[in-house]
Amino acid sequence: MRGGFLALALLAFSAGAAPIAASADLDGPPAFLITAVWPDRDPADVDLIVQDPRDGIVWYRARETEVLRLDRDDRGNFRDPEPLNQEIVSVRGGLPGEYVVNVSQYALTDVEEPLPVFVRVQAISPVALTVYEKTVEMRRVYEVTVVRFVLDDAGRITSFTFEDKPLAAAARTKVGLR
Ligand SMILES: [Ca+2]
Numbered sequence: 780m781r782g783g784f785l786a787l788a789l790l791a792f793s794a795g796a797a798p799i800a801a802s803a804d805l806d807g808p809p810a811f812l813i814t815a816v817w818p819d820r821d822p823a824d825v826d827l828i829v830q831d832p833r834d835g836i837v838w839y840r841a842r843e844t845e846v847l848r849l850d851r852d853d854r855g856n857f858r859d860p861e862p863l864n865q866e867i868v869s870v871r872g873g874l875p876g877e878y879v880v881n882v883s884q885y886a887l888t889d890v891e892e893p894l895p896v897f898v899r900v901q902a903i904s905p906v907a908l909t910v911y912e913k914t915v916e917m918r919r920v921y922e923v924t925v926v927r928f929v930l931d932d933a934g935r936i937t938s939f940t941f942e943d944k945p946l947a948a949a950a951r952t953k954v955g956l957r
């Protein structure tokens with residue numbers, strides 16, 4: 780799979796994205812989509828937590844920043860008759876700087892097998908293009924950094940890095956939770 784990731788990354792560098800405004804219109808078309816998918820009908824509640832370059836964080840308790848929006852919150856099978864398990868965060872505009880993509884488990888207890896969570900970053904403009912994808916295996920309640928990417932002034936991704944950067948504590952503080 781490593782080779783696959785590298786090929787995708789190189790594709791992203793060469794294809795780039797059309798220059799897009801640094802100020803976002805949250806109702807306008809997304810520049811990027813970040814999705815997390817876990818097995819259909821699984822009761823686990825996985826959360827996307829994404830940070831923008833101005834330290835804004837989206838998650839299920841805070842669904843919008845200047846440039847990010849949680850478009851779909853999924854709580855496993857809780858109040859959800861559909862088998863699908865998928866969370867979606869959209870990136871609007873081309874605010875330059877670093878974006879951090881984390882996934883966490885709200886509640887996963889007593890599981891023997893790891894839960895595979897497939898995370899994908901897609902560029903939408905000018906064409907839909909997967910720029911990064913990875914499956915992380917989650918075993919219990921915790922948070923992991925899947926990928927960090929940097930946009931330049933033209934809205935192009937210039938780097939992918941993977942150093943862990945926990946966001947959940949900061950996200951909780953922002954909304955007044957301990
Ligand atoms: Ca969730």
Ligand SMILES: [Ca+2]
Pocket residue numbers: 853854855856857859861862863864865
């Ligand atoms: Ca679901």
